[in-house]
Amino acid sequence: MLNSINLKPYILLPIFLGISLNACSADKLTVVSWGGSFTKSQVEAYHKPYIKETGVEIVSEDFNGGLAEIKAQVESGNVTWDLVSLDKPDIVRGCAEGLLETFDPSILPAGDDGTPAKDDFIEGAIHKCAINSIVVSTILAINENQFKGKATPTKMTDLFDLKTFPGRRGLQKIPQGNMEWALLADGVSAEDVYAQLETREGRDRAFNKLNTIKEHVFWWTTGAQAPQMLADGEVVISSAFNGRISNAKRDENQPFKIIWDRQMGYMNGWAIPKGSKNLERAIEFVVFSSKTKPLAKQAAYVSYGPTRKSSTINMDKALLDTLPTAPQNFETAFLVNDEWWGDYADELNEEFNTWLAK
Amino acid sequence: MHLELTSLPSVVDMQDPLNEDQAKLKQNLQKAERKKRLRSLMLTLPLLAFIMITFVVPIAEMLYRSIDNPLIAKNLPNTVKSLSQWEQQGLPDKEAYNALAEELIRLYQSKSLPPLASRLNIEVAGMRSLMMxxxxxxxxxxxxxxxxxxMIKIDKRWNNIEYWGAIKNLSSKFTISYYLAALDFRQNAQGDIVAQPEHRQVYLNLFVKTLGLSALITGLCLLLGYPLAYLLATLPDSKSNLLLILVLLPFWTSLLVRTTSWIVLLQMQGVVNDLLLYVGVISERIQLVHNTFGTVVAMVHILLPFMILPIYSVMKGISPDYFRAARSLGxxxxxxFIKAYMPLTMSGVGAGVLLTFILSIGFYITPALVGGRSGQMISNFIAYHMQSSLNWGMASALGGILLLTVxxxxxxxxxxxxxxNIKVGN
Known part of the structure; x- marks a missing residue:
């Protein structure tokens, strides 16, 4: 039986694969993102025009965020990803741990209106390890059907108002954002939030504020859960990523409403794992995708704000209003301090988990 | 007669070559046997290699990672040397400041400071940015x-023994700091082992809870599975086969599908709440999922086949004569049932209990999805340290403790x- 099987192809296959992989790596980029409608927006706005212009092949892969895979690739010395769509906290952390390539921001071209790149990008968008392309916001959202003929929540502090708005609340199961909201709702001014969070008293103050709603909170972990819980009527108000809520409104006609008050803004952009085999091509892609037009184009597919001011100049008013960066939405926005969290995330995560388990 | 025979020279002569032949034969036989054994051993080689690569090596690597601590000793050799005499009472002497400053400059310029700063930040929050x-x-x-x-002018925290203590505590190539943290202890600036402050004690309770939940789930599986296995074993084949398929069908269904189905059933606006409300058992909707209750229900459902199948297969082999004999004896x-039948099923019960318990200790995806705030288990934290905090040493230490517990x-x-006495089948 065994003799009748020709083993040759099986022995040759790995060798052949090895050769072909090496041969391919020259003009092929592996671009990794979060999948679903988000990846689709990037494919339409960045990948397709880039392929058209350069002829480089792009392999699109999905991941779940975080740095675990990048760390594993960098440590083993076998880096197969060329570009990764990372959230700013992970960019800061990955950069601090030396997992990402750094690049010189002077290579970025000016905006289409002639504004130099360093003035065109909003503050914090240009990082030495990544160019952030969008502003994502954690906002509060409600299902209007649940508030028919009743007072409707309009501001962030309503999250903590169980008397006027009874019912379960949805919050993301991380300390980031929740600690800040708790302190802001407790009357701490925006400038003092992080100074307070460095002290024991400040942290206890935040946890005490969160204690007032603790028994009524459903803690979600993935972005899809929040709109799902709102649609099912499991929660009356929930924090969520604004793009998820906008998409549910637009594509599924969900009666959702976004409360922009105290939106927690953070950014997302392209980073290159250290040791990428196609470094030059990858940097070329970053530069290409962060031009005015591609950034504007992405917003048409998913409601996240472009980081270049010049991208919003010719934008449709109706579209602009759905973005976190629209002036009327951005008024009371709170920008999450990623550098601060880089230092304190380990410690506060432990405290947060201990508090949750209590 | 015997004597006569041996005294005959021809016979003696004939015996020797015979012995030689026999010895040769034996040798050949042994050779063949050895070849055979070697061949059968060769057949097990792929399995051995598989176990080594997928099981032994990763576990060894994990255990190694949980104590491995090369960064400080490798990158700050002079600082470590000058701190070796330091008693961890007052601030270290100038020599230590000089050594650290020179090494910090060198590391910063060669861009190899970040990993080191991150490692120290795990011990003392804020040390990452301080070092950078x-x-x-x-x-x-x-x-x-x-x-x-x-240095003190750059940041007055260099006046604080806390940060120097962290460097000194981590200065050797191997550390128990991950294991200390996994058991809610820490090394303070003086190098003494003390309990974590109360607002950071999370793991010990979690280990206890994981064991408690696993025991509860195993107990419930036994309670539900034993009678069902008995029914399966005693019914006529035509009926028991149908029942067995009902047991196996969910067993073959994806774990994720079964877990999310429980969310649909048990959520506030779900079927179970609707039914209870309609019947009048409850007057307002109750929370049945995203808590410990949800975890227990979903895990019992998922692990039940692992309890039923070994018990069933053992029961199937027990002759009904024992029961009849006991009855006829009064x-x-x-x-x-208790004295004659049950003891015979114990080997199956043992296998079922061990299987269910060990599986549930390491359960991850179900608690993550339906556990909410209170229904989390230790594996969820291992995943957290692997994926989010990137503290792989900590994940390894938690895994090591879990392995030891098992x-x-x-x-x-x-x-x-x-x-x-454990039997999975007959």
Whole structure:
């Protein structure tokens, strides 16, 4: 039986694969993102025009965020990803741990209106390890059907108002954002939030504020859960990523409403794992995708704000209003301090988990 | 007769070559046997290699990672040397400041400071930015005479023994710091082992809870599975086969599908709440999922086949004659069941309990999805340290403790039930 099987192809296959992989790596980029409608927006706005212009092949892969895979690739010395769509906290952390390539921001071209790149990008968008392309916001959202003929929540502090708005609340199961909201709702001014969070008293103050709603909170972990819980009527108000809520409104006609008050803004952009085999091509892609037009184009597919001011100049008013960066939405926005969290995330995560388990 | 025979020279002569032949034959036989054994051993080689690559090596690597601590000793050799005499009472002497400053500048310029700063940040929050900031600023200075003053000027935290203590505590190539943290202890600036502050004690309770939940789930599985296995074993084949398919069908269904189905059933606006409300058992909707209750229900459902199948297969092999004999000797049905039947099923029960318990200790995806705030288990935290905090040493230490717990359980189980008495089938 065994003799009748020709083993040759099986022995040759790995060798052949090895050769072909090496041969391919020259003009092929592996671009990794979060999948679903988000990846689709990037494919339409960045990948397709880039392929058209350069002829480089792009392999699109999905991941779940975080740095675990990048760390594993960098440590083993076998880096197969060329570009990764990372959230700013992970960019800061990955950069601090030396997992990402750094690049010189002077290579970025000016905006289409002639504004130099360093003035065109909003503050914090240009990082030495990544160019952030969008502003994502954690906002509060409600299902209007649940508030028919009743007072409707309009501001962030309503999250903590169980008397006027009874019912379960949805919050993301991380300390980031929740600690800040708790302190802001407790009357701490925006400038003092992080100074307070460095002290024991400040942290206890935040946890005490969160204690007032603790028994009524459903803690979600993935972005899809929040709109799902709102649609099912499991929660009356929930924090969520604004793009998820906008998409549910637009594509599924969900009666959702976004409360922009105290939106927690953070950014997302392209980073290159250290040791990428196609470094030059990858940097070329970053530069290409962060031009005015591609950034504007992405917003048409998913409601996240472009980081270049010049991208919003010719934008449709109706579209602009759905973005976190629209002036009327951005008024009371709170920008999450990623550098601060880089230092304190380990410690506060432990405290947060201990508090949750209590 | 015997004597006569041996005294005959021809016979003696004939015996020798015969012996030689026999010895040769034996040798050949042994050779063949050895070849055979070697061949059969060769056949097991792929399995051995598979176990080595997928099981032994990763576990060894994990255990190694949980104590491995090369960064400080490798990158700050002079600082470590000058701190070796330091008693961890007052601030270290100037020599230590000088050594650290020079090494910080070198590391900053060669861009190898970040991993080191991250490692220290796990021990003392804020140390990452302190190290990066100090390295960056020191590199910009033209000439420095007094490093100590310069460093304290850059950040007054260098006046604090806490940060120096962290460097000293981690200065050897191997560390128990991950294991300390996994058991809610820490090494303070003086190098003494003390309990974590109360608002950071999370793991010990979690280990206890994981064991408690696993025991509860195993107990419930036994309670539900034993009668069902008995029913399966005693029904006529035509009926029991149908029932067995009902047991196996969910067993073959994806774990994720079954877990999310429970969310649909148990959520506030779900079927179970609707039904209870309609019947009038409850007057307002209750929370049945995203808590410990949800975890227990979903895990019992998922692990039930692992309990039923070994018990069933053992019961299937028990002759009904034992039960009849006990009855004919005057035992009531209950007594006969308990005294004659149940002891015979113990080997299956043992296998089922061990299987269910060990599986549930390491369960991850179900608690993550339906556990909410209170229904989390230790594996969820291992995943957290692998994926989010990137503290792989901590994840390894938690995994190491979990492994040790399982081994202890196995040992205790062996002492009480006896591993030879475990049967998965007949």
């Amino acid at each position: 900031k100090t390295g960056r600023k020191l590199s910009t200075f033209e000439q420095i005479n007094d490093y100590k003053t310069a 035992a009531t049905p209950t007594i006969a 081994l202890i359980m196995f040992y205790l189980f062996n002492r009480i039930v006896g591993i030879n």
